[in-house]
């Protein structure tokens with residue numbers, strides 16, 4: 001999933017992605033009711049049809065077939081929270097090919113909660129990334145440093161180097177594959193917190209990460225686009241406009257209230273409209 005260009009005069013990337021994972025917070029009925037409210041937020045913003053702001057929802061596996069029907073024909077993309085890496089004798093896993101059949105176009109891989117509670121390591125994550133890509137699904141690779149160090153001098157560049165290493169291992173050094181990812185930068189310490197990471201810090205990490213990623217595209221003769229990098233971790237309305245150069249938000253708890261999702265969509269639409277006005281397009 002490649003951005004058309006990294007940033008322009010205003011610093012806003014060409015396309016902004018606004019997504020939400022329900023994790024395991026909602027039951028089946030509750031999730032479908034919530035999804036109908038999210039769908040309403042999307043339907044009531046016809047400007048989304050232009051495709052400069054791309055919304056996506058990631059419910060639990062059992063909700064996916066019904067969700068696929070609910071959002072059909074709308075700009076809302078459907079995602080899954082995890083995937084296996086092969087068809088066959090893998091009890092309890094769900095293959096990317098099955099997810100693709102259900103209309104899933106994005107799959108989270110390597111979320112901090114899966115790394116921490118389910119022992120997902122970089123080898124497993126690399127297999128999942130490859131399998132999802134082979135099935136035509138965009139891997140939403142979740143990366144982020146474990147501990148809070150934004151105040152130290154090397155905080156942002158150190159975090160970017162760590163995240164770059166996570167991405168390198170997830171794609172096995174295949175930077176063409178990396179250009180087809182969406183990256184969710186989620187500092188582990190900011191997930192489930194009361195407030196997101198400091199906006200200036202996030203912007204600095206993403207800027208530094210983009211520089212590291214750009215070195216690979218240049219090595220390939222500029223043939224590769226940079227993947228979008230969105231931010232997650234206690235994200236809420238008011239944050240995105242402060243995140244210069246970041247490609248969107250990955251929301252959690254604060255989008256359980258669908259009105260907040262709508263507010264963030266409005267912020268993203270305003271940012272892309274401002275960018276167009278600045279460019280005179």
Ligand SMILES: O=C(CO)COP(=O)(O)O
Pocket residue numbers: 021111186190191192193232233234235250251252253254
């Ligand atoms: O992990 C997240 C999104 O995947 C963020 O969750 P919270 O916004 O609830 O911290």
